[in-house]
Amino acid sequence: MLLQFIGKDSGFGEKNNSAYIEINKKLILIDCGFSVFNEIKNKFDFNKYDEINVIITHLHNDHAGSLSQLILYLYFVFNKKVNVYSKCEKIKEYLKITGTPLDSFTLYSDTKNIKFIKTEHVEYIDAYGFTLNIANKKIVYTGDTKILKPFLPYLNDASEFYVDVSKNGGAHLKIDDVLENLTQIQNDGTKIILMHIDDKEYINKVTNERFVI
Ligand SMILES: [Zn+2]
Ligand SMILES: [Zn+2]
Numbered sequence: 001m002l003l004q005f006i007g008k009d010s011g012f013g014e015k016n017n018s019a020y021i022e023i024n025k026k027l028i029l030i031d032c033g034f035s036v037f038n039e040i041k042n043k044f045d046f047n048k049y050d051e052i053n054v055i056i057t058h059l060h061n062d063h064a065g066s067l068s069q070l071i072l073y074l075y076f077v078f079n080k081k082v083n084v085y086s087k088c089e090k091i092k093e094y095l096k097i098t099g100t101p102l103d104s105f106t107l108y109s110d111t112k113n114i115k116f117i118k119t120e121h122v123e124y125i126d127a128y129g130f131t132l133n134i135a136n137k138k139i140v141y142t143g144d145t146k147i148l149k150p151f152l153p154y155l156n157d158a159s160e161f162y163v164d165v166s167k168n169g170g171a172h173l174k175i176d177d178v179l180e181n182l183t184q185i186q187n188d189g190t191k192i193i194l195m196h197i198d199d200k201e202y203i204n205k206v207t208n209e210r211f212v213i
Contacts, residue, residue: 001160001191001193001212002021002134002135002137002139002159002160003019003020003021003030003139003141003160003162003193004019004020004021005017005018005019005195006018006019006020006036006039006040006043007033007035007036007039008195008196008197008213009196009197009198010062010166010172010196010197010198011060011061011062011196013197013198014035015035015039016031016033016034016035016036016062016063016065017031017033017062017063017164017195017196018030018031018032018033018036018039018063019031019141019162019195020040021134023134023135024050025048025049025050025051026049026050026051026052026053027044027049027051027052027053028053028054028055028132028134029052029053029054029055030054030055030057030141031054031055031056031057031063031064031143032054032056032063032064032065032066032067032070033060033061033062033063033064033065033066034061034062034065034066035062035065035066036065036066036070037066037069037070037073038066040070041073046074046078046080047078049080051083052074052080052082052083053082053083053084053085054067054070054082054083054084054085055085055086055114055130055132056084056085056086056088056091057086057127057128057129057130057141057143057144058088058121058125058126058127058128058143058144059088059090059091059094059125060125060144063143063144064088064094067084067094067095067098067100068094068095068098068099068100070082071084071095071100071104071105072099072100072101072104074104075101075103075104075105081103081104081105081106082104082105082106083105083106083108084105084106084107084108085107085108085109085111085114086107086108086109086116086128087109087110087116087118087126087128088126088128089126091107092107095107112133113132113133113134114130114131114132114133115130115131115154116128116129116130117129117130117131117140117150117151117154118150119142119143119145119146119147119150119151120145120146120147120150121143121144121145121146121171121172122146122171127143127144127145128143129141129142129143129145129150129151130143131154131158137159137160138154138157138158138159139158139159139160139161139162140154140155140158140160140161140162140190141161141162142161142162142163142164142173143164144164144171144172144196145164145172145173146169146170146171146172146173147173148163148173148178148181155185155188155190158190159190159191160190160191160193161182161185161190161191161192161193162193162195163178163182163192163193163194163195164195164196165178165194165195165196165197165203166196166197166198166199167198167199167202167203168198172196172198175194175202175203175206175207176206179206179207182211183210186210186211191212192211192212193211193212193213194207194211194212194213197213200213
């Protein structure tokens, strides 16, 4: 598995869903919810990185709630400027109202290695998954999503697919609804990793532990 997880809980859980990968002297963090700053503050030696990159899928608190805090910390304590990758319509405004100095981050949307995929999550907020090319592999990450369809065209040459699932559905994919689809995708050669878990026991039971949770 290319990504490691800081947390994998759903929105009201203890540890916000967030993942990372370290490659050479580069850190890529995926989402930075309200519990993430405290988790990573002492976990990483930020001095050692030449580049700190944060991908933000959407602006719900469990995905962006400590983004400003992290940027400020890296700026004032480590004198480092964060690269933020996001397509959220209000990301600039969000960083502005949280008092994040313009000098402390650089904002990017699509790049050579990150392509955002617009999805549907809740009607109040725009949400994105993405493809990420890293270590000569391609991964696809849904972020929070209630539909699978936007991601399907990107899975052919993907080695891993990180998927938001839940017991009850609604704003998230309902595991029972996508079980067959995900099984097919994994049989076709893309490893499935489930995330944003609201009921681990239930999801383990219905998936018969065929996917990584
Ligand atoms: Zn969430
Ligand atoms: Zn959300």
